[in-house]
Amino acid sequence: MRLAESALDLIGLIYEAVEDSDGWPVFLDRLTKAMRATAAALHFRDLGSRAESMPVEVGFDPALAKAYVEHYHQVNILLKRAAPFLTPGAIVTNPQICEDSTLARSEYYDEFLRPQDLFYVAGGTIARNGAQSSLTSIFRPKRAGPYLASEVSLVKLLMPHLQRAARLRHGLNMLQVEASVMDVLTLGVLVIDERLDVLYANPSGRAILAKNDGIAMAGNRLTLSQPSERAELRSLSVRACDPSLGPAIRPGGVTTVVRPSGRRAYTVVVNPTNAKALKSSYGNPAAILLISDPDDQAMPSNALLVRLYRLTPAEASLAGILLRGGDLNDACDEMSIRRTTACTHLQHLFQKVGVSRQAELLAVLLRTASPVRTSSR
Numbered sequence: 001m002r003l004a005e006s007a008l009d010l011i012g013l014i015y016e017a018v019e020d021s022d023g024w025p026v027f028l029d030r031l032t033k034a035m036r037a038t039a040a041a042l043h044f045r046d047l048g049s050r051a052e053s054m055p056v057e058v059g060f061d062p063a064l065a066k067a068y069v070e071h072y073h074q075v076n077i078l079l080k081r082a083a084p085f086l087t088p089g090a091i092v093t094n095p096q097i098c099e100d101s102t103l104a105r106s107e108y109y110d111e112f113l114r115p116q117d118l119f120y121v122a123g124g125t126i127a128r129n130g131a132q133s134s135l136t137s138i139f140r141p142k143r144a145g146p147y148l149a150s151e152v153s154l155v156k157l158l159m160p161h162l163q164r165a166a167r168l169r170h171g172l173n174m175l176q177v178e179a180s181v182m183d184v185l186t187l188g189v190l191v192i193d194e195r196l197d198v199l200y201a202n203p204s205g206r207a208i209l210a211k212n213d214g215i216a217m218a219g220n221r222l223t224l225s226q227p228s229e230r231a232e233l234r235s236l237s238v239r240a241c242d243p244s245l246g247p248a249i250r251p252g253g254v255t256t257v258v259r260p261s262g263r264r265a266y267t268v269v270v271n272p273t274n275a276k277a278l279k280s281s282y283g284n285p286a287a288i289l290l291i292s293d294p295d296d297q298a299m300p301s302n303a304l305l306v307r308l309y310r311l312t313p314a315e316a317s318l319a320g321i322l323l324r325g326g327d328l329n330d331a332c333d334e335m336s337i338r339r340t341t342a343c344t345h346l347q348h349l350f351q352k353v354g355v356s357r358q359a360e361l362l363a364v365l366l367r368t369a370s371p372v373r374t375s376s377r
Contacts, residue, residue, distance in 0.1 A: 006034040006154060007154060007157045007158065009030065010027065010030060010031060010034065010154075010158055011158065011161050013026055013027040013030060014027060014158070014161045014162060014165050015161070015165070017165065018165045024042060024056045025056060025057075025058050028040040028041070028042065028056065028057070028058040029058050029059075031138060031158075032058065032059060032138060032140075034151075034154060035122070035138050035140065035147070035151050035154065035155075036140060036144055036151070037059075037138045037139055037140035037144075038059050038117070038118065038139065038140055038141060039057070039058060039059030039060050039116065039118060039138075039139040039140075040057070040058055040059065040136070040137065040138045040139065041056065041057040041058075041060070041136070041137050042055070042056040042057070042134065042135070042136050043055075043134065043135045043136075043137070059116075059139070060116060061115070061116055064112055064115065064116060067112070068112060072107075072108055072111065072112040075106070075107045075108045076108050076112075077098060077102070077103060077106045077108050077109075078094050078097065078098055078103065078108070078121055081097040081098050082097050082123075085097065086124060086125040086135070087125065088125050088126065088127055088128055088163065089124065089125070089126075089159050089160070089163065090124050090125065091122060091123070091124040091152050091155050091156055091159065092122070092123060092124055093120065093121065093122045093146060093147050093152065094119075094120060094121050094146075095120075095146050100119075100142075103119070113139070116139075117141045118139040118140065118141060119139075119140070119141055119142035120139070120140050120141075120142065120144065120145070120146055120147060121137055121138065121139050122137070122138050122147045122151070122152060122155055123135060123136055123137030123138060124136065124155070124159065126159065126162045126163055126166050127163055127166040134166050136155075136162065138155070160354060161354070163354070164353075164354035187204060187290045187291065187292055188201070188202065188204045188205035188207070188208040188209075188289075188290070188291035188292070188293070189201070189202040189204065189205050189288065189289070189290060189291075190202075190205045190209075190222070190288070190289040190291065191285045191287075191288055191289075192222060192237060192285065192286055192287055192288075192289060193284060193285060193286050194234075194237060194238055194286045195221070196221060196222040196230070196233070196234055196237065197220045197221055197222070198217060198220055198221070198222055199285055204291075205289075205291060208266070208291055208293060213259045213260060213261045213263065214226070214229075214257045214258055214259040214260060214261075214265070214266065215257050215266060215268075215291070224257060225258070225260055226257075226258055229255065229256075229257055229258065232255050233255060233257075233268065233270070233289075236253045236255060236270040236287070237270055237286045237287040238286065239253075253269075253270050253359065254267065254268070254269050254270070254359040254362055255268050255270070256268065257291075263295050264294045264295055264325055265294075266291050266292065266293055266294075267291070267292040267294065267325065267362070268289055268290070268291050268292075269289070269290040269292075269362065270287050270288075270289060271287055271288040271289070271290065292323075294324055294325035302316040302317060302319075302320055303316075305319050305320070305365070309349075309352045309353055310352060311348075311349070311352060312345075312348075314335065314337075314345055315345050315348050315349055315352070317331075317334075317335055318331050318335070318342060318345045318346060318349065319349055319361075319365060321334060321335075322358065322361070322362060323362060323365060328342045328343065328346065331345075346358070349361060353365065
């Protein structure tokens with residue numbers, strides 16, 4: 001039970017840290033306690049550069065952490081010996097790759113680990129994409145003994161979520177999705193509070209509201225033509241910002257808004273948010289709404305989906321069809337494939353994006369792969 005509780009707590013902290021990078025030290029601190037460790041780090045490395053970085057760390061002596069970046073990464077006997085085992089997702093501990101006596105005689109131990117009372121390490125590669133890689137490592141004293149199988153299992157449970165976080169981090173960095181860039185998203189973006197007051201709307205969002213076609217504004221208040229849709233949207237928004245629910249439990253959701261004009265319904269993705277940039281700019285936002293108009297919406301390019309999630313061309317094509325409001329039957333027609341093949345592609349999409357339902361798939365893709373306006377548009 002303790003392992004399951006720790007895993008749920010840590011998974012929630014991972015997704016908090018994706019949205020607010022100040023959460024990574026909190027995650028690492030909680031991870032060290034669960035692992036009976038005293039220090040931990042997340043490394044984001046440029047393999048095309050000689051520089052080594054330790055940008056997120058807890059429990060290390062600051063002077064030695066700086067010295068590691070400048071020198072000790074070059075004599076890190078554990079990292080060198082672990083290299084053949086560091087495939088993405090694999091967890092390695094030092095007894096697997098180096099005898100205790102060999103480590104104890106090394107410069108890395110004598111000058112970097114020993115002064116900090118560190119000896120045993122568990123770690124692995126989270127992701128490796130082109131020239132970029134990300135790793136995690138957890139350290140504890142020699143007196144604590146080698147890591148137990150149950151402790152290694154905890155890191156293995158976390159690894160798929162860290163990998164998804166790395167993909168989201170890469171996508172968010174690549175697209176520069178922050179408050180100042182919302183203005184160029186082709187999706188309608190609304191920042192709302194619990195009462196459904198609109199705190200911010202990007203140009204696409206304002207254009208959608210101005211159509212008054214199922215969703216509009218009365219003063220500052222968001223209004224929907226169907227009371228049931230308003231109740232559903234309010235429920236998702238309140239749930240998204242409920243602090244009593246862990247972030248792994250309050251993912252927001254996806255709903256639709258019927259349009260009296262008869263055009264295809266809007267798809268509305270409700271995203272929880274605690275990002276500092278939004279709070280400092282918009283007060284106390286409850287959620288971010290991403291509104292997609294299937295009749296007037298530039299969707300993410302297949303090339304971008306392939307790059308972000310390492311999809312095959314067929315998987316990217318299916319994702320594009322679903323984002324445009326199609327279903328598996330539409331995919332079979334457009335792609336000239338059997339339904340069993342479409343189902344297989346869909347399962348592969350779930351695995352690569354890290355979700356288990358189609359609504360979650362659309363929410364993640366809209367969040368991380370929405371296109372931006374070009375200067376000519």
